[in-house]
Amino acid sequence: MLSTLQDEKQDPRVKRTRSLILNAFMEILPEKGFQSVSVQDITEKAGINRATFYAHFPDKYALLDHSISQMFRQEIEKRMLDACHYSDENLKTLIVTVCEFVSNANSHCKPSSLQFESLVEAQVKNQLQGLLQVWLEQDDSDVDAKTAATAASWAIYGLVLQWSHDKNKKKPSAEKFADQVLPLIAVNLRLAQPA
Amino acid sequence: MLSTLQDEKQDPRVKRTRSLILNAFMEILPEKGFQSVSVQDITEKAGINRATFYAHFPDKYALLDHSISQMFRQEIEKRMLDACHYSDENLKTLIVTVCEFVSNANSHCKPSSLQFESLVEAQVKNQLQGLLQVWLEQDDSDVDAKTAATAASWAIYGLVLQWSHDKNKKKPSAEKFADQVLPLIAVNLRLAQPA
DNA sequence: TGTTCTAAACAACAGATGTTGTGTAGTTTA
DNA sequence: TAAACTACACAACATCTGTTGTTTAGAACA
Numbered sequence: 511m512l513s514t515l516q517d518e519k520q521d522p523r524v525k526r527t528r529s530l531i532l533n534a535f536m537e538i539l540p541e542k543g544f545q546s547v548s549v550q551d552i553t554e555k556a557g558i559n560r561a562t563f564y565a566h567f568p569d570k571y572a573l574l575d576h577s578i579s580q581m582f583r584q585e586i587e588k589r590m591l592d593a594c595h596y597s598d599e600n601l602k603t604l605i606v607t608v609c610e611f612v613s614n615a616n617s618h619c620k621p622s623s624l625q626f627e628s629l630v631e632a633q634v635k636n637q638l639q640g641l642l643q644v645w646l647e648q649d650d651s652d653v654d655a656k657t658a659a660t661a662a663s664w665a666i667y668g669l670v671l672q673w674s675h676d677k678n679k680k681k682p683s684a685e686k687f688a689d690q691v692l693p694l695i696a697v698n699l700r701l702a703q704p705a
Numbered sequence: 706m707l708s709t710l711q712d713e714k715q716d717p718r719v720k721r722t723r724s725l726i727l728n729a730f731m732e733i734l735p736e737k738g739f740q741s742v743s744v745q746d747i748t749e750k751a752g753i754n755r756a757t758f759y760a761h762f763p764d765k766y767a768l769l770d771h772s773i774s775q776m777f778r779q780e781i782e783k784r785m786l787d788a789c790h791y792s793d794e795n796l797k798t799l800i801v802t803v804c805e806f807v808s809n810a811n812s813h814c815k816p817s818s819l820q821f822e823s824l825v826e827a828q829v830k831n832q833l834q835g836l837l838q839v840w841l842e843q844d845d846s847d848v849d850a851k852t853a854a855t856a857a858s859w860a861i862y863g864l865v866l867q868w869s870h871d872k873n874k875k876k877p878s879a880e881k882f883a884d885q886v887l888p889l890i891a892v893n894l895r896l897a898q899p900a
Numbered sequence: 901t902g903t904t905c906t907a908a909a910c911a912a913c914a915g916a917t918g919t920t921g922t923g924t925a926g927t928t929t930a
Numbered sequence: 931t932a933a934a935c936t937a938c939a940c941a942a943c944a945t946c947t948g949t950t951g952t953t954t955a956g957a958a959c960a
Contacts, residue, residue, distance in 0.1 A: 521906070521907070521956090521957065521958085522956085522957070523906080523907050523908070523955090523956060523957070524906090524907070527907080527908075548945085548946065548947085549946080549947070549948095550945090550946070550947090558908075558909085559908065559909045559910065560947090560948095561908080561909075561910080561911095561948090561949080561950090562907080562908050562909075564947095564948070564949080565907075565908080568948095569947085569948090571819075624766075624827070625820075628823040628826075628827065631823075632819075632823065635863075656867070657864065657867075657886070657889070658889075660860075660863045660864055660867050661860040661863060661864055661886075661889055661890075662860075663863065664859040664860050664862065664863030664864075665855075665856040665857075665859050665860045665863075665893065667859065668830075668855045668856060668858065668859030668860075669852065669855055669856055669859075672851070672852075672855050690852075691852070691856075691897075693896060694852070694853075694856050694893060694896050694897055695856075697892050697893075697896060698860065698889060698892075698893065701888060701889050701892060702886075702889055716926090716927065716928085716936070716937070717926085717927075718925090718926060718927075718936080718937050718938075719936090719937070722937080722938075743915085743916060743917085744916080744917070744918095745915090745916070745917090753938075753939085754938065754939045754940065755917090756918090756919080756920090756938080756939075756940080756941095757937080757938055757939075759917095759918070759919080760937075760938080763918095764917085764918090
């Protein structure tokens with residue numbers, strides 16, 4: 511399921527234990543939800559001693575943060591968004607990716623909680639911002655890449671969250687939604703002038 | 706310091722205890738920082754029993770959320786931003802307000818923590834979004850107020866946060882910063898078309 | 901293969917959270 | 931003004947977190 515991160519030589523026990531923790535966490539999350547899962551729950555499921563958990567992660571929040579980061583990065587890599595340049599088509603794919611990711615995160619972790627959602631948010635926004643900034647810097651335009659990437663990544667996330675919380679029967683598909691908001695985002699990516 | 710919220714008839718003990726909690730919290734926060742302050746600390750400072758705290762707030766996070774909400778609302782009301790209409794001038798004032806609020810929050814609560822910052826963020830964004838939506842709905846244009854307010858409030862917060870974390874010697878003042886990002890935000894508030 | 905190093909198990913502890921039932925005190929009502 | 935209602939104090943409890951020192955077991959090294 512979750513592949514190991516570090517390709518360099520690592521003590522096999524460390525890799526094994528870390529993998530046990532991550533796998534146990536991903537199994538238990540849909541059952542219990544993030545808020546009510548405890549470190550004790552996770553370590554029981556993983557079959558390791560609770561004190562060992564703290565050698566790998568400072569707390570369950572760090573574990574969630576790491577898991578989200580890894581999963582979202584996989585979604586980006588799967589679509590090769592990290593290896594392409596800025597275009598409206600790629601921006602649309604990015605927005606759809608975020609839609610799908612947020613929807614999946616919320617439906618596989620019931621009941622959701624504020625802390626869960628804010629960690630998902632922080633992680634996804636961070637990666638969005640990094641990616642958009644790289645895209646813009648490759649583009650050789652005179653836009654302030656950092657400012658543009660910040661405004662756009664935050665706006666994307668805000669809009670996606672609103673879309674994902676939409677209980678309306680007429681809620682558009684992720685594709686249609688992305689088409690609708692694309693102009694709004696694209697203009698941010700063009701308008702930020704260097705100070 | 707903190708005024709009571711409920712103007713309707715409320716048991717004086719409830720008001721008194723609540724006020725003790727809020728005041729104690731605001732006193733202890735700059736000393737200890739949010740992360741290391743405990744409910745026990747707060748109730749000791751307030752001179753009430755710990756179990757009583759839970760009759761008023763489910764946890765310290767809810768207490769922080771409530772405090773931020775109230776303080777930010779006061780900042781909005783102080784500048785009468787809740788009683789005016791949308792204009793570039795008022796939008797600029799709003800951005801400056803957020804800058805000042807975020808700067809003050811971060812400097813009066815050292816060491817800051819992720820959870821503190823994400824609660825400040827959630828609360829400020831929420832109020833920003835509400836206010837911008839009201840402004841746009843009053844404006845009688847054909848823009849999708851909700852979408853525009855979402856994109857803009859998130860972009861404002863993202864940009865302000867980046868500004869507030871800027872360690873650069875040449876960091877612009879809040880006023881100058883607001884001038885710089887105003888075009889970026891303003892265009893969001895004009896571009897969201899009804900679906 | 902034996903030695904050294906490192907990760908994990910284990911038990912125990914202190915501190916904090918969240919809850920509960922009972923008694924006390926303050927407020928409201930008739 | 932007494933009775934009824936409600937908020938708070940209090941003590942106790944279970945659960946969880948984070949930490950620590952010691953022992954055991956696995957991995958790396960010579």
